[in-house]
Amino acid sequence: MSDSTLIGLHHQEEHHPELLHHFAEAQQQRDAASLGMWIFLGTEVMFFGGLFCAYLIYRRAYFGDFGAASKSINATLGATNTAVLICSSLTVVLAVWAAQTARRSLLLISLVITMLLGLVFLGIKADEYKDKFEEHHVPGASFSFDHVPIPGHPDQYANPRHAEIFFALYFIMTGLHALHMIIGLGLFAWLLFMAWKGHFTPEYHTPIEIGGLYWHFVDIVWIYLFPLLYLIDRHP
């Protein structure tokens, strides 16, 4: 911990334009921002945690139905999307590194590629949603999941009510995840704009760092969503 007793002693020594009035020094402001983002991610963990709790309980109770429903989603698209997100996480760390080492063009390129990969992810996601919509797997009035056998039990059909719970959770979890992606894209558009205007220096690039933290977190959520939603009971 940077010793708090030292804060304030070198009060006027540097005054970066980005330093807000109530902070004594830039390091304090940086540390505050990064701690704030980490704590915010803590709330996000608990936000998704409630959904994971519901998921676990119903998966345990209705394993066969969940397996059947999960099998109807396109796992290859899910795996592709996982890879897309992992690549975008790489470009995010590259962006942070570029900002730290004052590589302006690498920073801009990394941010642009990150956003493009984010858009690819959302595009694939939309395609998946379209399939589900056409198959009447979207929960609600037109939902139908009749005569779908349970994996491993070809003579048994999945209970459509229980499958509907799976799809409800699928749409809420991936939908909230996609919403986070869209917010992330907005955030990165702003970062790109700031980077373009040359706001970031090796001394001041906190927005890139904490924006990156957010993006990585959204990636981690997907790392769990992929096996839990797409790969419940795949083997023949």
Next chain:
Amino acid sequence: MSMATATIQTVERENYLNKEYGVGSWLFTTDHKRIALLYLISITFFFFIGGFFALLIRLELLTPAGDLVQADTYNKLFTMHGMVMVFFFLIPSIPAVLGNFLVPMMIGAKDLAFPRINLLSWYLYIIGGVMMMHCVLTGGVDTGWTFYTPFSTAFTNTKIVEAGLSIFVAGFSSILTGLNFVVTIHRMRAPGMTWSRLPLFIWAHYATSIIQILGTPVIAITIVLVAVERTLHLGIFDPKLGGDPLLFQHLFWFYSHPAVYIMILPSMGVVTEIIACFARKRIFGYSFVAFSSIAIAVFGFLVWAHHMFVAGISLYSALIFSLLSYAVAVPSAVKVFNWTATLYKGSIHYDAPMLYAFGFIGLFTMGGLTGLFLAALGIDVHVTDTYFVIAHFHYIMVGGALMGYLGGLHFWWPKISGRLYPESWARLAALIVFLGFNLTFFPQFVLGYLGMPRRYFHYPQEFQVLNVLSTAGATVLGVGYLLPMIYFLWSMRYGKPAPDNPWNAAGLEWMTSSPPTTFNFETEPVVTWEAYNYDELDKPRREEVKVVG
């Protein structure tokens, strides 16, 4: 105690209140003290809305027959009373008003770490509040503040989704306040302000913030699930469609039980400050009081299913939750014993804040001990969903949280407003609140034990005497709440100007002017002393007395 040492300046110094004027300077302020005042005004509004519903409930219960309102209206009354009071008064009460005002000052900072987020959290609160008021005015909700499924999602035709979303938005206000506090306490402490020198008010707010940060998102997602289930007629919580209503209760209480500690922990922090000051002593067992706050926050997350003992959860898990619920009593008792030990041989002053603190200790102890009754499986079966539960949680949430809030408001009012409130009126009000409170809620313990269930608008004849007592008490209590509001407003204009440290209290907030300047301190303070150094503070005075006498 008086302001004998004060030097009252005739020319008003520049402070956070008179620095700028105009509506814009308030609505777009990032000063934590001004935001605290914005909160003070808005939560007082909601307190009176919630109180109005309580008044109607008590009036209806004056007679055994359901005569004042219809059954449906009654259901809405207690629901809206609960929702408004819990989410729009109690949860923001101390953290958002006193915490906002005091946390930066107590640690010697110029502001919270994220002043703009602080303002944002007030706006979120107001948006949530406007949605809630719209919901109230256009029909309200009749499910009880717990909006249990499947009633809330499949049966009632009241405005569940709108009320839920208003709580969702207000919840984010609460999360952002907690986040701001944790970062501020970690990053913004003045030189020398180590963790072991922090006022216990700060420790209490730190613990509260942990709950706000980690608990609130769970209710947020639960509300999303309820809203989705209700709009699309899904079966996430509806047993008819394969869902499990107990899952809703698990998720709901995972937040809503710790939420009680969001209300009570800051109050404990306030009481600790007041007791040390008016007993003129160091707090007995500083580190025990500090860590008991953290322990309450952590244990508070392990006990939620004691709200579900009769709902059909597993017997084995009920046993565990019962045991864990007893565990929360330990850190709470540590606090009560430490306060009492602090009073021992203290030089006690019976000023209004101290009266509230005494009230807090008594009422909180009653509320806490009856909580242990409810944590015991056998007794819980007998008193679940009776007025015993109502009385229990009002002893904690009103007797505890509200007493601390009022005590704190009195204690720091000279700092907040720069004026002294009329002390004798304040003592009278504290007494009225205490008596009124007990008259209102003690009969409810008896009623509940005799078997009167909650949430009914009529009742058998034999319960009338106790209900009349309770309603009479509520009237007294109402007077007790109106009084401070009147004399606080009065004092803003006619009160004597307050000296910087009217109580001769320890703590950085008293070492700056009353009211403080926008950045709190003229020069950044450097802390070289422990918290509650009352023996040192009083030393010069004692020597003075010796010389004179």
Next chain:
Amino acid sequence: MSDHSKSSPLKMYFSVWAALLLGTFITYKAAYIELGRFNAAVALIIATVKALLVALFFMHIKGAHEKLLKLVVISTVFFLFILLFLSMADYGTRSWS
């Protein structure tokens, strides 16, 4: 953070990236092999390793100059575990009596 990047961390970033892609591939392939109840275990273990890789190296938990961030992560995971474990404890033991 800055003193860790004296030597270029690029190699580390790319190896973590490759490990993450490999993990995804294994998860995907393993799901099609009959492992009984271990299918879920394998998937979750790999997911957790991947999440740790991202948190430690991409989010710089590993090189963080103070323990506080680790504390935030650990306590969040602890409370998440409480939520999942204590609710599951109810569902898991309901049929016992």
